[in-house]
Amino acid sequence: MSFTLAIVGRPNVGKSTLFNRLVGKRLALVDDQPGVTRDLREGAARLADLKFTVIDTAGLEEATDESLQGRMRKLTEKAVDMADICLFMIDARAGVTPTDQVFAEILRKRADHVILAANKGEGAAADAGVIEAYSLGLGEPIRLSAEHGEGLNDLYSQLQPLADAFEERAEAASDTPETDVTVDEDEDDPDYVPMPTNAKPLQVAVVGRPNAGKSTLINQILGEERLLTGPEAGITRDAISLRMNWNGTPMRIFDTAGMRKKAKVQEKLEKLSVGDGLRAVKFAEVVVVLLDAAIPFEQQDLRIADLAEREGRAVIVAVNKWDIEDEKQSKLKDLKESFERLLPQLRGAPLITVSAKTGRGLDRLHDAIMRAYDVWNRRVTTAQLNRWLTGMVEAHPPPAPQGKRIKLRYMTQAKTRPPGFVVMCSHPDKVPESYSRYLVNGLRLDFDMPGTPIRLYMRGQNDANPYKGRKKAPPSKLRKHTDGRRK
Numbered sequence: 214m215s216f217t218l219a220i221v222g223r224p225n226v227g228k229s230t231l232f233n234r235l236v237g238k239r240l241a242l243v244d245d246q247p248g249v250t251r252d253l254r255e256g257a258a259r260l261a262d263l264k265f266t267v268i269d270t271a272g273l274e275e276a277t278d279e280s281l282q283g284r285m286r287k288l289t290e291k292a293v294d295m296a297d298i299c300l301f302m303i304d305a306r307a308g309v310t311p312t313d314q315v316f317a318e319i320l321r322k323r324a325d326h327v328i329l330a331a332n333k334g335e336g337a338a339a340d341a342g343v344i345e346a347y348s349l350g351l352g353e354p355i356r357l358s359a360e361h362g363e364g365l366n367d368l369y370s371q372l373q374p375l376a377d378a379f380e381e382r383a384e385a386a387s388d389t390p391e392t393d394v395t396v397d398e399d400e401d402d403p404d405y406v407p408m409p410t411n412a413k414p415l416q417v418a419v420v421g422r423p424n425a426g427k428s429t430l431i432n433q434i435l436g437e438e439r440l441l442t443g444p445e446a447g448i449t450r451d452a453i454s455l456r457m458n459w460n461g462t463p464m465r466i467f468d469t470a471g472m473r474k475k476a477k478v479q480e481k482l483e484k485l486s487v488g489d490g491l492r493a494v495k496f497a498e499v500v501v502v503l504l505d506a507a508i509p510f511e512q513q514d515l516r517i518a519d520l521a522e523r524e525g526r527a528v529i530v531a532v533n534k535w536d537i538e539d540e541k542q543s544k545l546k547d548l549k550e551s552f553e554r555l556l557p558q559l560r561g562a563p564l565i566t567v568s569a570k571t572g573r574g575l576d577r578l579h580d581a582i583m584r585a586y587d588v589w590n591r592r593v594t595t596a597q598l599n600r601w602l603t604g605m606v607e608a609h610p611p612p613a614p615q616g617k618r619i620k621l622r623y624m625t626q627a628k629t630r631p632p633g634f635v636v637m638c639s640h641p642d643k644v645p646e647s648y649s650r651y652l653v654n655g656l657r658l659d660f661d662m663p664g665t666p667i668r669l670y671m672r673g674q675n676d677a678n679p680y681k682g683r684k685k686a687p688p689s690k691l692r693k694h695t696d697g698r699r700k
């Protein structure tokens with residue numbers, strides 16, 4: 214449902230007839246509930262490829278006295294306020310009446326998008342009324358016959374560009390990015406990586422402990438760029454995002470803590486809860502975990518990085534305040550060691566040293582974000598995977614628990630963002646964690662997917678499956694393995 218269309222106009226012009234034509238049999242059940250007086254009818258409408266919600270002011274009666282006119286007015290205003298687009302209908306056979314003029318005035322004042330329709334337009338008897346409709350000052354009327362289904366093409370061509378605009382608006386307003394996208398091997402181009410655009414910028418969250426330098430980092434990035442469009446509140450009040458064009462990449466950077474700072478909730482700032490981190494992480498495609506070089510990999514940092522991995526986001530670790538580090542070489546070695554030991558689930562994820570203050574390392578950070586995003590979107594064809602699986606099994610066959618050899622039969626990529634794979638095998642529940650880890654690490658190396666979370670599911674053959682014939686095995690038959698420490 215990309216938008217809502219309200220059909221308004223005085224009684225008997227043909228609103229319900231059009232409503233029924235657009236909705237067909239898909240009328241919402243709510244309408245049939247007894248005891249509910251509903252003055253507005255709502256239905257799921259379809260016109261060619263457009264799907265939208267349509268509202269009809271069904272309860273209108275002919276206004277003969279003051280109170281009825283007031284009621285009609287109220288109801289119409291309510292419909293107009295609920296709608297993105299209003300279809301204002303007159304009866305072309307009757308021509309423009311004084312009541313029509315009252316409606317036209319309401320619409321001119323209140324509605325953003327008005328489409329004027331002269332209904333009952335079939336036949337010459339409507340010619341004069343269609344011409345008269347121009348006098349309402351609402352643009353060119355569509356000549357419509359709701360009863361005979363004429364003029365719907367013209368309605369479509371007026372709705373379609375608006376529908377596109379609403380779709381874009383909906384996408385821009387949505388803070389949560391698309392994740393766990395199903396791979397369709399027949400349709401998808403394996404090399405396709407969605408390029409960030411101004412309409413769909415790359416969503417990045419900068420997370421880390423208070424005073425790690427998140428605000429300084431974001432300001433530094435902004436300072437280098439002139440294309441800032443200003444802070445904008447997200448749908449969730451706690452999130453604030455900044456749109457920018459960083460080294461040519463349209464980005465939207467989420468900074469949850471920054472918002473809190475501006476709201477002067479200083480006490481809460483001291484305790485960055487996992488909840489805060491979660492919120493920022495949810496908005497992101499790529500998560501930058503910013504560490505303070507002086508106190509790296511504290512418990513909080515680890516929890517947030519782990520959380521980002523569990524949420525299936527691409528993760529980058531950036532070590533900040535590198536400008537005041539004396540022993541850079543040995544420090545870097547230490548950091549890399551700690552990273553591998555403490556965050557094995559992010560094996561191969563980039564570790565970048567930066568100085569938010571001086572701006573050093575920011576280009577490398579940008580490039581690491583782009584690479585991580587690329588890997589996160591990576592697609593491997595089934596043919597490649599199966600050739601690879603054969604090699605992996607030959608090099609290191611799976612164990613034979615209780616004498617039963619586990620056969621890995623077939624492998625395919627089911628998801629991207631992050632990459633998720635399914636291995637069809639005998640005894641999926643007997644495959645040890647270590648063997649799954651072997652496969653995941655192999656995938657990382659052989660298909661160049663460092664850092665990004667990789668999901669690997671072991672699944673039993675369908676013929677040994679009581680749910681045979683179903684397209685998907687129920688979730689209980691799926692066993693998820695990752696290369697992390699979690700069970």
Ligand code: GDP
Nearest residue numbers: 224225226227228229230333334358359360361
């Ligand atoms: P509403 O009160 O605006 O919802 O109007 P209805 O949809 O109930 O229609 C009022 C009357 O106009 C009904 O008798 C319909 O059959 C008739 N009507 C609706 N659309 C057309 C049309 O395109 N041409 C003609 N000739 N009659 C129509």
Ligand code: GDP
Nearest residue numbers: 423424425426427428429533534537568569570
């Ligand atoms: P936030 O709480 O994570 O947003 O951290 P801030 O951006 O407010 O930074 C906390 C403190 O660290 C401030 O005093 C900054 O000036 C300082 N700081 C941030 N980045 C750097 C850096 O790269 N080098 C140095 N030396 N100090 C920094």
